[in-house]
Amino acid sequence: MSAIEKSGDIGAALPRRKIDFAPALLPFLIALVAAPLIGSTSTFVTLTFASLAMGLMLFTMASGFTLVFGLMDVLNFGHGAFISIGAYMATLVFAPLILWSQAGSLGLNLGVIFLAVAVAAIVCGALGLVFERLLVRPVYGQHLKQILVTTGGLIVVEQLLYALFGPDTIPLALPTALRGAFVIGDAAIEKFRLLAVIVGLVIFAGLSLTLNYTKIGLLIRAGVENREMVEALGYRINRLFLAVFMAGSALAGLGGVLWALYREQVHASVGESLTVLIFIVVITGGLGSIGGCFLGATLVALVANYAGFLAPKIALVSNIALMVAVLLWRPRGLYPAGGR
Amino acid sequence: MSALLTLSGVHTHIGRYHILQGVDLDAPEGKTTMLLGRNGAGKTTTLRTIMGLWRASAGTVTFAGQALAPLATPAIARAGISYVPETMAVFSDLTVRENFILAARDGPLDDARLQWIFGFFPALKKFWLSRAGSLSGGQKQMLSIARAIVEPRRLLLIDEPTKGLAPAIVGGLIECLREIKRAGVAILLVEQNFRVAQEIGDEVRVMDNGRIVHEGPMAALAADGALQNRLLGLSLDAHQ
Numbered sequence: 001m002s003a004i005e006k007s008g009d010i011g012a013a014l015p016r017r018k019i020d021f022a023p024a025l026l027p028f029l030i031a032l033v034a035a036p037l038i039g040s041t042s043t044f045v046t047l048t049f050a051s052l053a054m055g056l057m058l059f060t061m062a063s064g065f066t067l068v069f070g071l072m073d074v075l076n077f078g079h080g081a082f083i084s085i086g087a088y089m090a091t092l093v094f095a096p097l098i099l100w101s102q103a104g105s106l107g108l109n110l111g112v113i114f115l116a117v118a119v120a121a122i123v124c125g126a127l128g129l130v131f132e133r134l135l136v137r138p139v140y141g142q143h144l145k146q147i148l149v150t151t152g153g154l155i156v157v158e159q160l161l162y163a164l165f166g167p168d169t170i171p172l173a174l175p176t177a178l179r180g181a182f183v184i185g186d187a188a189i190e191k192f193r194l195l196a197v198i199v200g201l202v203i204f205a206g207l208s209l210t211l212n213y214t215k216i217g218l219l220i221r222a223g224v225e226n227r228e229m230v231e232a233l234g235y236r237i238n239r240l241f242l243a244v245f246m247a248g249s250a251l252a253g254l255g256g257v258l259w260a261l262y263r264e265q266v267h268a269s270v271g272e273s274l275t276v277l278i279f280i281v282v283i284t285g286g287l288g289s290i291g292g293c294f295l296g297a298t299l300v301a302l303v304a305n306y307a308g309f310l311a312p313k314i315a316l317v318s319n320i321a322l323m324v325a326v327l328l329w330r331p332r333g334l335y336p337a338g339g340r
Numbered sequence: 341m342s343a344l345l346t347l348s349g350v351h352t353h354i355g356r357y358h359i360l361q362g363v364d365l366d367a368p369e370g371k372t373t374m375l376l377g378r379n380g381a382g383k384t385t386t387l388r389t390i391m392g393l394w395r396a397s398a399g400t401v402t403f404a405g406q407a408l409a410p411l412a413t414p415a416i417a418r419a420g421i422s423y424v425p426e427t428m429a430v431f432s433d434l435t436v437r438e439n440f441i442l443a444a445r446d447g448p449l450d451d452a453r454l455q456w457i458f459g460f461f462p463a464l465k466k467f468w469l470s471r472a473g474s475l476s477g478g479q480k481q482m483l484s485i486a487r488a489i490v491e492p493r494r495l496l497l498i499d500e501p502t503k504g505l506a507p508a509i510v511g512g513l514i515e516c517l518r519e520i521k522r523a524g525v526a527i528l529l530v531e532q533n534f535r536v537a538q539e540i541g542d543e544v545r546v547m548d549n550g551r552i553v554h555e556g557p558m559a560a561l562a563a564d565g566a567l568q569n570r571l572l573g574l575s576l577d578a579h580q
Contacts, residue, residue, distance in 0.1 A: 218438050222431040229429040232391055233487075234417035234445045337433070 023334035027298050034306040042186030047305050053193035055301030056200020057262060059294050061255030062278040063207060064248025070224040070288020070337045072241045074136055075143055078150035079278065080271030081157035082249045085127060086120035086256025087266040088161060091170050093119050101175040109175030113195075113261070120253035128249025132242055154272060161268035170266045178261075196258050203251070207290050220244060224288045224337045280319050284326045286333025295334055299326075344369040344495055344526045345390070350399030352382075352389045359385045361550035362399070367495065367543075372517065372527040374537040374558055376572060377547035383530040384426060386547070387497045390528075391423045392416045404494065418445075422488035426499040426530075428480045432473025436464055436483060439472050443487040450491075457486045460516040478509040485513070489520055496520065499530045514540055534572065538562045546571045 031048060038044045065079045093116040094101055100108040135153050139145040174192055181188040211217035219240055223230045227237050252271075259274070260266045277300065285296025300319050307318035314321075326334060343366035352360035360382050367373040375383050388394045390401055392413040401408040408416050417423070431439050440449055458465040461482040467475060472483055481501055488496055501517075502510045510533075517540050521527060531537045537544065541558035554561070554571050561567060 215441065218434060218442055221433060222442055225431050225433055226429050228393060228413075229425070229431070230442075231413040232393065232417055232423045232425075232429075233443055234414050235442075236412070236414045 020335070023295060023330070026334070027295070027302055030299065030302050030306070034302075034310070037310055038306070040186075042188075043309070045184075045187035046189070047309055048302070049187075049189050049197075050193060051301040051305040052298065053190075053196040053200075053262075053301075054305065055298040056204070057196050057255055057258045058274075058277060058281050058301060059297035060200055060203050060258060061252050061274060062281045062297055063203070063290060063293050064251040065278055066282045066285070066288055066290070066293045067220070067244050068248045069282070071220055071227070071244050072136075072140070073143075074140070074150075074245075075146045076136065076150045076245075076248075077147050077275065078131065078135070078153035078157070079248070079252055080273075080275040081131075081154045082124040082128065082252035082271065083256035083259065083274055084158065084161055084268055084271035086124055086253030087172075087260035087270050088165060088170075088256075088268075089120035089123055089253065090116040090257040090260045091165075091172055091266050094172060101173070104176055106177040109177040112175060113178075113257070116257050117254050120257045121250040124253025124256075125246040125250035128246040129242065131249065132245040136245070154275075158268050158272060165266075165268065167268075172260050172264055172266055174261055174264060192261060196262065199254075199258065203254075204290070204294050211290060216240075221337070277319065280323050282333075284323045284333055286330075286336030288337030289333075289335045292333055292335035292337075342369055343367065344404060345528065346400075346402045347386070347390070348400045348402075350386075350389060350401060351397045352385055352394050353397045354385070354394060359550055360389060360396070363389075363547075363550065363552055365545050365552050365555075367526055367528045369494075369526055370521070370524050371542040372521050372529060372540050373543040373545060374541035375528060375530045375545050375547065376532075376534070376537060378573065379532075381547040382550040383547055384499055385550075387423065387425075387499050387528070387530060390416075390497060391421065420494035422493040422496050424484050424488050424496065424498040424501060426503065428484040430472040430475070430480050430483050430487070432471065434472055436468050436470060436472055436475070439483055439487055440490050443490040446491055453490065457489065460512065460519065461486055478505050481505060481509075481513070485516065489525070492523075493525060496525055496527045496529075498527060500532060501529070502531065502533050502536050510536060534568070 035044050038047065061083055064082075065076060068074050068076050068079075094112060097112045097115070101112045103109065131153060135149050136146065139149050178192045178195060181190045182194070183189075211221060219230060219235055219237075223237055223240060230237050256271065259270065263270075281296040281300050282293060283296075284299060285292030285294070299322060303318045303322045304315060308315040345365075345367040347363050347365040350360050350363040351358070363382070363386055365375075365386070375386065377383050385394060389396050390408065392408065392411060396409055399409075403416075403419055403421065406419060408419070411419070431442070434442070440454075444450075463475075463479050464482055464486055467479065472480065475483060485498065485501060488498070498517075501513055505513065514536060517527060517529070521540075529537075529540070538558060544554070544556060544558045544561050545552050546554035546561075548571070554567070561571075
């Protein structure tokens with residue numbers, strides 16, 4: 001901060017940004033509506049916490065997609081490939097460290113997860129670089145070609161995973177110390193879900209702080225709005241694009257590890273199956289916005305879990321219904337980049 | 341005075357349209373050069389071609405002895421050229437302060453420089469922490485120009501800065517541009533308002549159909565109603 005700013009003689013009279021709270025209240029509103037329908041307090045708490053954990057895992061996987069679209073205007077339908085790769089990296093790390101993961105020590109268990117996350121993030125980040133250079137860069141500005149090329153990339157990666165790891169689902173056991181649940185009253189808070197919530201919140205806080213309080217973050221936000229002007233100010237936005245793409249891929253890989261542990265199994269099509277859910281999250285939250293992605297993921301998870309409990313037959317369409325309702329209210333999503 | 345910027349035989353195509361058709365133009369060091377012409381003459385395309393935002397298909401662009409054509413836009417900006425587009429292109433989701441921080445790419449904001457800028461544009465000081473998107477059109481224009489001078493640059497390319505602004509604001513803007521010139525910065529300024537051009541221009545280049553059709557001192561064009569009429573379809577009397 002410069003001396004002028006410290007003097008307090010600056011920015012004295014101003015209309016501050018009005019914070020739009022309405023969308024942020026939606027999760028609470030949905031929970032309020034669902035609570036009496038569910039009836040049991042303990043079931044409600046268990047479902048809500050499970051939703052929070054699922055939402056934060058979805059957020060981790062979707063945040064890279066929304067940043068890549070917002071900044072680069074790239075529709076990366078191959079984003080799910082990095083989720084699958086991340087999930088397989090977990091199996092590769094867990095297999096030789098089975099003694100660590102099956103030991104009763106929380107430290108050793110977390111160490112295995114940390115290693116898996118690190119390996120997945122590094123591998124997916126590096127593959128993201130290759131993916132961007134080979135597939136995405138030639139089709140900048142051409143949405144139809146982006147969809148075709150990146151979908152092709154997803155299929156190729158999926159088939160490569162089948163070829164390398166086989167067509168069968170690979171089981172992935174949770175580390176010993178993360179099995180089971182904390183029981184509070186009659187509500188069960190699964191230990192791994194608690195870890196997923198903590199990791200998701202740390203990622204959300206890290207991304208939010210980076211975007212709002214660092215120059216890189218300012219550049220990304222400015223690039224989302226007007227990349228040509230960012231270049232005219234002297235910044236090489238292509239490098240920024242590449243860094244964001246790699247970071248987005250790494251986050252997808254990290255999310256893939258969490259999802260694989262959450263489902264306790266890995267399959268080559270895990271990324272593809274999550275892609276539709278990620279689209280719903282990103283469109284509901286508003287393209288290009290981390291806050292919107294966080295809110296969208298939370299809403300999607302809440303609606304999926306509550307609907308799955310209350311009316312399993314409509315659970316399959318509940319997220320589509322949520323997205324349609326949100327878009328009817330806010331056609332650009334709840335918190336799109338650049339405001340409404 | 342030597343030319344800081346020189347365009348020789350520059351052609352620019354946008355899609356299948358041939359917009360610049362052999363532009364020969366120079367902007368002298370430390371002077372304000374007005375780029376005038378009817379709508380569609382190629383003025384904005386000229387500025388965008390200099391910045392590398394549209395690539396020249398033929399010809400050379402030289403800035404301070406350095407060929408710009410092979411350079412990408414960021415490298416052109418780093419050579420010492422600032423660009424203020426017609427759309428202003430302020431980052432509306434960022435605060436005024438954050439817009440300044442991005443423009444100051446070489447380091448933290450300089451207090452003396454900030455005070456100098458606030459002298460021209462006190463509104464920016466007042467709205468320092470406001471979102472740029474909440475500023476009025478005139479304030480956005482001020483921010484756009486301030487962003488271009490937040491660090492010393494050798495050449496400013498400014499596209500129609502007075503478009504849509506109230507006369508009172510235009511007066512302040514003219515004074516600001518004069519002060520920037522006094523600081524030794526060369527300006528290449530696209531302007532539709534002939535009175536503004538007359539007040540701040542040292543030199544003038546007139547474009548038509550993608551070419552420069554007239555060049556010389558601004559004062560000479562301002563004094564020659566017939567020439568204005570022929571080149572721009574107006575005379576100062578008619579404009580007044």
